[in-house]
Amino acid sequence: MLIKSRSLAALLAGVAACCSPIAAMATEQERQSYDMPAQDLGEALRRAADLADIELYASSRDLEGKTAPALKGQFTPREAVETLLAGSGLIARFDDRAVIIRNGFSAEIPSSAEPETIIVTGSRIAGAPAPAPVIEVTAEDIRNAGHADLGEVARSLPQNFGGGQNPGIGSGQGVQNQNVNVNGASTFNLRGIGPSATLTLLNGNRFAYSGTQSVIDISAIPTAAVERIEVVTDGASAIYGADAVAGVVNILLRKDYEGITTSARIGGSTDGGNFQQQYNIVGGAKWSGGGFLATYDFFDNSAILARDRSYAVTSNPLSTFYPELRRHSALFSGHQDLAPGLGIKADLIYKRGDMTSVRGLFADRPITTRGIVVHNEFETFGVAPTLEAYLGGGWSTRVSGFYGTDKTYGVTQNFTNGVAPPSIRIFNNRSLSIEAGVEGPLFALPAGDVRLAAGGGWRSNHLNALIAGRAFAPTRENRYAYGELFVPLASPDQKLPFAHRASITAAMRFEDYSDSGSIVVPKLGFVYAPVPELSLGISWGKSFKMPTLNQQYSGYTPVLLSVTGYGSMFPAGSTYVYLGGPNPDVGPERSENVTLSATFRPSSRLQIVTSLFRIDYRDRVAPPFGSPLGVLTNPLFADLVTFNPSPTLLAAAIAGASDPLGNATTGPYDPANVIALIDGRDLNIASQRYQGADLSLRYRAPIGAQMLTLIASGTWLDSRQQLLPGLPVTDLAGTIFNSPHFRARGGATFGNEDFTLASFVSFTGGVTDRRRTIPVKVASVATLDLSARVKIGALGEISVNALNIFNAKPEMTAVASPSDTPFDSTNYSAVGRFLGITISRDW
Numbered sequence: 001m002l003i004k005s006r007s008l009a010a011l012l013a014g015v016a017a018c019c020s021p022i023a024a025m026a027t028e029q030e031r032q033s034y035d036m037p038a039q040d041l042g043e044a045l046r047r048a049a050d051l052a053d054i055e056l057y058a059s060s061r062d063l064e065g066k067t068a069p070a071l072k073g074q075f076t077p078r079e080a081v082e083t084l085l086a087g088s089g090l091i092a093r094f095d096d097r098a099v100i101i102r103n104g105f106s107a108e109i110p111s112s113a114e115p116e117t118i119i120v121t122g123s124r125i126a127g128a129p130a131p132a133p134v135i136e137v138t139a140e141d142i143r144n145a146g147h148a149d150l151g152e153v154a155r156s157l158p159q160n161f162g163g164g165q166n167p168g169i170g171s172g173q174g175v176q177n178q179n180v181n182v183n184g185a186s187t188f189n190l191r192g193i194g195p196s197a198t199l200t201l202l203n204g205n206r207f208a209y210s211g212t213q214s215v216i217d218i219s220a221i222p223t224a225a226v227e228r229i230e231v232v233t234d235g236a237s238a239i240y241g242a243d244a245v246a247g248v249v250n251i252l253l254r255k256d257y258e259g260i261t262t263s264a265r266i267g268g269s270t271d272g273g274n275f276q277q278q279y280n281i282v283g284g285a286k287w288s289g290g291g292f293l294a295t296y297d298f299f300d301n302s303a304i305l306a307r308d309r310s311y312a313v314t315s316n317p318l319s320t321f322y323p324e325l326r327r328h329s330a331l332f333s334g335h336q337d338l339a340p341g342l343g344i345k346a347d348l349i350y351k352r353g354d355m356t357s358v359r360g361l362f363a364d365r366p367i368t369t370r371g372i373v374v375h376n377e378f379e380t381f382g383v384a385p386t387l388e389a390y391l392g393g394g395w396s397t398r399v400s401g402f403y404g405t406d407k408t409y410g411v412t413q414n415f416t417n418g419v420a421p422p423s424i425r426i427f428n429n430r431s432l433s434i435e436a437g438v439e440g441p442l443f444a445l446p447a448g449d450v451r452l453a454a455g456g457g458w459r460s461n462h463l464n465a466l467i468a469g470r471a472f473a474p475t476r477e478n479r480y481a482y483g484e485l486f487v488p489l490a491s492p493d494q495k496l497p498f499a500h501r502a503s504i505t506a507a508m509r510f511e512d513y514s515d516s517g518s519i520v521v522p523k524l525g526f527v528y529a530p531v532p533e534l535s536l537g538i539s540w541g542k543s544f545k546m547p548t549l550n551q552q553y554s555g556y557t558p559v560l561l562s563v564t565g566y567g568s569m570f571p572a573g574s575t576y577v578y579l580g581g582p583n584p585d586v587g588p589e590r591s592e593n594v595t596l597s598a599t600f601r602p603s604s605r606l607q608i609v610t611s612l613f614r615i616d617y618r619d620r621v622a623p624p625f626g627s628p629l630g631v632l633t634n635p636l637f638a639d640l641v642t643f644n645p646s647p648t649l650l651a652a653a654i655a656g657a658s659d660p661l662g663n664a665t666t667g668p669y670d671p672a673n674v675i676a677l678i679d680g681r682d683l684n685i686a687s688q689r690y691q692g693a694d695l696s697l698r699y700r701a702p703i704g705a706q707m708l709t710l711i712a713s714g715t716w717l718d719s720r721q722q723l724l725p726g727l728p729v730t731d732l733a734g735t736i737f738n739s740p741h742f743r744a745r746g747g748a749t750f751g752n753e754d755f756t757l758a759s760f761v762s763f764t765g766g767v768t769d770r771r772r773t774i775p776v777k778v779a780s781v782a783t784l785d786l787s788a789r790v791k792i793g794a795l796g797e798i799s800v801n802a803l804n805i806f807n808a809k810p811e812m813t814a815v816a817s818p819s820d821t822p823f824d825s826t827n828y829s830a831v832g833r834f835l836g837i838t839i840s841r842d843w
Contacts, residue, residue, distance in 0.1 A: 174738070184353065235543035384402045397438045403431070483507065534601075562666070781809075784805050
């Protein structure tokens with residue numbers, strides 16, 4: 001067996017030796033047709049590498065803020081790359097079918113050093129390979145798919161769940177999705193664990209939380225300003241802190257922009273409603289050592305009414321399945337070199353808008369007789385300045401800060417016989433933070449430098465809220481420190497057999513909270529590539545999420561109930577007091593994440609990525625039971641029941657509530673008749689497990705002057721929950737109002753800068769409705785999208801989108817009342833077939 005292995009290795013080495021000169025000669029001599037406009041240097045190099053079928057290695061720090069000139073004509077790969085790099089201060093080293101981009105002005109970086117990849121999310125160490133897969137969505141992907149905002153981008157990803165804080169979530173859609181979206185915000189919700197369990201960053205920075213959740217509103221970020229989105233579906237609290245349980249989403253903005261571009265878009269659903277108008281302008285300039293990008297976007301869509309949908313016969317015709325939304329968004333991003341090795345940059349966002357939704361409580365009565373009308377106004381502001389400095393010896397430092405607010409003012413009119421006294425809701429979030437860190441090499445190993453990233457910071461989150469006349473204003477502060485170590489074990493320059501590349505990463509983070517004590521979380525990763533075409537990764541770590549301020553401090557409610565259903569076990573006329581709702585004593589939710597991945601790249605044209613994941617999530621904040629009925633005699637809840645409570649204990653429990661004592665009995669409250677106090681407030685009790693597999697592939701090939709791109713991705717998810725030991729384990733994934741077991745999306749694009757055709761198919765698996773005695777299957781939904789973009793001389797570019805062209809509809813589901821949405825709006829959309837057209841022009 002050993003002889004055979006040696007013979008095979010020798011044969012492979014011989015073939016590689018014979019083929020390498022041929023490949024190198026092809027790199028030098030083959031000419032390819034290029035037709036690329038002036039654009040971001042990183043994007044230009046990616047496209048040139050795809051056309052030439054060569055691998056690209058470059059540092060995101062070296063490419064940041066640089067623009068490539070237009071490239072038109074016939075070039076060899078070397079000529080194309082060198083033309084794009086002209087004047088950038090960067091140099092290219094060609095090695096077989098790869099090109100390595102380096103900073104040509106730095107004498108401290110040897111030409112044989114380990115190349116750094118462009119991917120940056122998932123590690124604070126520049127160039128460290130990610131042990132878990134990174135999903136990338138580029139600006140071109142967004143345009144080809146016809147997405148109007150980043151919320152639509154998020155909901156198109158198979159790994160994302162549409163429930164939680166997203167517009168269009170109806171009523172009666174499960175406790176986890178109720179009363180979450182108060183301001184028309186859109187958020188990521190990876191694996192369906194909850195929007196607050198996915199950490200979303202903008203250029204690597206946290207922004208202010210939105211509404212009632214620990215999330216940022218991604219619809220506040222105009223798509224015209226986005227260069228790409230990187231999604232790491234792996235727990236990363238050791239690197240980024242709280243909320244990174246299901247993963248991290250990093251929205252990266254375009255670095256520089258020259259000139260002005262305007263665009264206008266209109267469209268609507270063919271079944272009625274959802275008429276969209278969108279207008280935006282993008283402008284920018286660059287100069288020696290600096291540049292800026294500024295965008296303004298106006299978006300307006302009309303509501304989708306129940307009367308326009310065939311599956312809404314049980315609903316009030318004027319109920320909205322998708323709210324009326326209007327928003328103004330602005331973004332500024334700029335950078336400036338202050339001195340050699342010292343620079344400053346800043347990102348600023350602003351959003352203002354309003355949302356209106358209507359819910360009829362009866363199908364055959366006017367809204368003004370029995371209905372609810374909600375009108376919310378919202379405003380978001382955030383600014384994140386960053387100072388970066390090169391310290392010498394390969395070390396750099398970064399000091400960043402953030403100040404931001406997210407305000408929602410809502411008025412709810414609950415009509416009863418034409419009378420609707422307004423109820424006001426206010427959610428004012430404010431966030432302030434500062435962080436400092438360093439990154440650089442510690443010492444050299446044969447495979448490269450051992451690198452360290454370390455730092456710390458302080459963050460404050462404040463919520464000033466008013467709900468149903470009840471005000472609360474909690475503040476949470478935390479201090480933290482982190483460290484991450486990268487150890488290279490093998491590099492391509494060593495030319496080791498069956499060890500093309502190998503590395504270990506380790507991270508540790510300490511956080512101390514003003515209201516929940518301290519927590520420490522670790523993370524380990526290992527990457528091993530036996531050959532250039534195959535890379536294997538394993539990632540293990542612990543993550544955590546803090547309860548939302550609303551979840552923890554909005555106050556509990558006491559209710560007086562009669563002892564019924566227990567026969568003669570208790571004296572006649574006995575009562576008990578039940579406490580339910582938020583609990584200020586809840587603490588962090590914790591998880592343990594394991595991800596195994598494999599990336600196969602036989603050439604730069606084809607990439608296949610697969611991964612297996614498991615998330616063990618414990619201490620989730622949840623009520624210990626759905627109803628107090630039967631709790632008094634159930635031994636599982638014995639610790640939550642205090643029999644024969646003293647009048648002093650009862651008075652303290654009632655006085656500490658946010659609402660006065662509700663009396664659901666026929667008599668007055670008498671402490672002498674209260675035989676028990678049940679504490680049913682939220683606790684850190686629920687345990688959940690999420691496990692499954694992801695598969696994605698991308699193939700790109702030039703066909704003449706055109707580029708053909710094929711993509712496909714899918715995810716299989718299984719998740720379960722247990723509230724308390726001894727209680728049954730219940731399914732989450734595959735049940736109504738939760739993520740389905742299977743979601744997938746695939747498509748093809750063909751064209752160049754002047755003309756592109758694209759088609760995408762999305763599949764959302766079916767779920768089971770277990771709310772009735774006999775479970776009912778809810779059918780899956782598949783949609784087909786088509787889009788085309790063409791440049792017409794001085795008129796600019798015209799894009800046409802036909803989404804869900806076969807008008808696939810969600811299946812109708814049972815409702816408890818006409819006010820409930822009659823389909824699963826967390827998984828299936830009421831938009832239906834949508835036709836839109838966009839016209840844009842450079843000035």
